Amino acid sequence: MSLAKMLLTFVHPSTAKEQGTMARSDGKTGWQILIADPEYTTAVAELAPRFETLRLVCPADEEGALALASSEIDGLVTQAGPVDRALLEALPGARVVLKLGRNYENVDAAAVRERDLIFASVPRKGPNCVAELALTLILALSKDLLISHESVAEGDYRLRGLRPTQTSQSKIAFHWMHNTRVHEVRGKVLGIVGMGEIGCELARRADILGMCTVYYKRRPLSPELERHFNAEYRGLDALLQESDYICLAVPHTPDTERMIGREQLALMKESAYLINVCRGGVVDEEALIAALAANQIAGAGLDVFTLEPLPAGSPLCQMDNVILTPHIGGGTGTTRALELGEALEEMARILSGEPPQNDLRPGAGG
Numbered sequence: 001m002s003l004a005k006m007l008l009t010f011v012h013p014s015t016a017k018e019q020g021t022m023a024r025s026d027g028k029t030g031w032q033i034l035i036a037d038p039e040y041t042t043a044v045a046e047l048a049p050r051f052e053t054l055r056l057v058c059p060a061d062e063e064g065a066l067a068l069a070s071s072e073i074d075g076l077v078t079q080a081g082p083v084d085r086a087l088l089e090a091l092p093g094a095r096v097v098l099k100l101g102r103n104y105e106n107v108d109a110a111a112v113r114e115r116d117l118i119f120a121s122v123p124r125k126g127p128n129c130v131a132e133l134a135l136t137l138i139l140a141l142s143k144d145l146l147i148s149h150e151s152v153a154e155g156d157y158r159l160r161g162l163r164p165t166q167t168s169q170s171k172i173a174f175h176w177m178h179n180t181r182v183h184e185v186r187g188k189v190l191g192i193v194g195m196g197e198i199g200c201e202l203a204r205r206a207d208i209l210g211m212c213t214v215y216y217k218r219r220p221l222s223p224e225l226e227r228h229f230n231a232e233y234r235g236l237d238a239l240l241q242e243s244d245y246i247c248l249a250v251p252h253t254p255d256t257e258r259m260i261g262r263e264q265l266a267l268m269k270e271s272a273y274l275i276n277v278c279r280g281g282v283v284d285e286e287a288l289i290a291a292l293a294a295n296q297i298a299g300a301g302l303d304v305f306t307l308e309p310l311p312a313g314s315p316l317c318q319m320d321n322v323i324l325t326p327h328i329g330g331g332t333g334t335t336r337a338l339e340l341g342e343a344l345e346e347m348a349r350i351l352s353g354e355p356p357q358n359d360l361r362p363g364a365g366g
Contacts, residue, residue: 031074031351033344034091036081037100039336046337047344074351077343078106079124085111096350100124100343102229103200104360109224113361120356122343124197129331131201134247134277137301138190138206140323141245141273144181147320151177181298181321186210191243193236193259194250194278195221195229202247203229214239228360240267245275252279262287265297273299277329280305289315292322303329 035044075096076083083097088111097112099121112119140146150156157164157176165173175182190206192199195215203213213231215221220233236259240246246268250256260274261284268274274297276283285306291297299321305314308327316322350356 031348032072033347034073034076034094035340036076036078036083036087038081040079040340043336043340047341075347077340077347079339080106083107083112088112088115088117096120096347098122098343098347098350099360100339101127101197101200102204102358103195103197103225105221105225109360118350118356119360120346120350121358121360122339122346123201123358125339126330127197127201130198130249130277130329131205133303133325133329134198134202134249134275134301135205135209137275137277137303137323137325138185138245138247138273141299141301142183142185142188144179146323148177148179148182151179185245187212188244189214189242191215191234191239191246192231193217193239193246193248195231196249198249198277199247200229202249203231211245214242236264237267240264241269243272244269245273247275248278248282250278250282252281256282258282258284260284260288262290265291268297270296271298273297273301275301277303280308285316292316292319299323301325303327 071093073091073094075094075098076087076091077098077100079100083106085108088094088097088108094115094117096118097107097120099107099119101124102121104119104121107119109119157173160177162173162176165171167173185206186209188211190202190211190213192202192213192215195203195217199215199217203215206213207230213229214234215231216234216236216239220226221229221231226232234242248260250259259282265274265287268291274283274288280302283306288300292300293315299319301323302316303325304327305316310316310324310326316324346357
């Protein structure tokens with residue numbers, strides 16, 4: 001196997017002894033958990049003070065160490081490390097596969113099902129925060145939130161000849177500014193460019209709101225994952241033409257540099273909005289400014305920019321159909337240790353007999 005594997009013994013902290021909820025039925029003092037991602041080595045070290053027993057073994061011969069310990073491994077945790085049939089066959093005692101993040105492209109789900117293993121996920125902190133911001137921008141644009149706030153704060157009702165009157169349950173001044181840009185998102189088409197962890201988190205939230213999700217990525221998701229996220233694949237041009245909201249969630253690479261430029265913006269509906277929560281360089285900012293100024297598209301929600309901080313005096317700052325945030329999508333700098341800590345706590349609960357909080361097995365509703 002090509003993974004840099006980590007084997008650790010995990011025992012939940014003092015609550016296990018006090019409540020007995022995490023005790024093993026076979027009398028052993030902990031669970032053997034395989035962490036299938038080498039980038040979590042530092043996170044394991046950071047977690048050690050939080051747990052009674054957290055022993056990390058980094059052998060020179062990973063294959064030999066895994067063979068010796070494989071029958072003792074109760075579960076494995078992965079974020080991006082591949083979990084294939086060969087790995088699962090090498091772990092005959094495993095009962096749980098826990099995925100950090102909701103996109104499980106790296107896991108052989110069929111092999112997991114054949115073994116009748118518990119298959120669950122724990123949301124990742126970073127993608128979760130970015131998806132929350134993307135949805136916030138979508139909802140704020142749908143309600144024209146900035147203009148709605150300013151019209152109330154500045155008393156614009158006077159421009160319409162209105163006077164404040166006492167309200168009651170039946171007597172109100174509903175929609176008193178008659179802002180025609182306000183609309184519902186239910187039934188709108190959300191186009192996600194880049195269906196990785198962020199895109200999948202956003203698709204899940206959009207589905208709850210009744211949006212129709214289409215997506216573009218270089219390699220389409222499996223039919224199983226498309227059903228899981230209720231999302232349909234489109235080519236990039238088709239996605240741009242069809243979508244009411246377009247959210248960019250791709251990494252900034254030479255291939256994605258200015259992938260949204262004048263030609264792509266021209267494909268969008270005049271009523272469509274562009275959301276960028278990945279990197280400023282994936283958009284030709286000058287072309288976007290020109291499209292917004294010409295009302296070629298309805299608006300934009302931007303958390304990232306070509307230059308950061310966004311220079312004072314940027315034309316974007318003067319546009320009433322644009323919402324700007326200071327690159328806050330990643331949250332508060334949450335570490336891998338916190339992600340892995342939550343995963344280990346969830347693993348302990350599952351191994352103790354409690355149901356997964358996010359069950360990925362068909363029909364589980366997680």
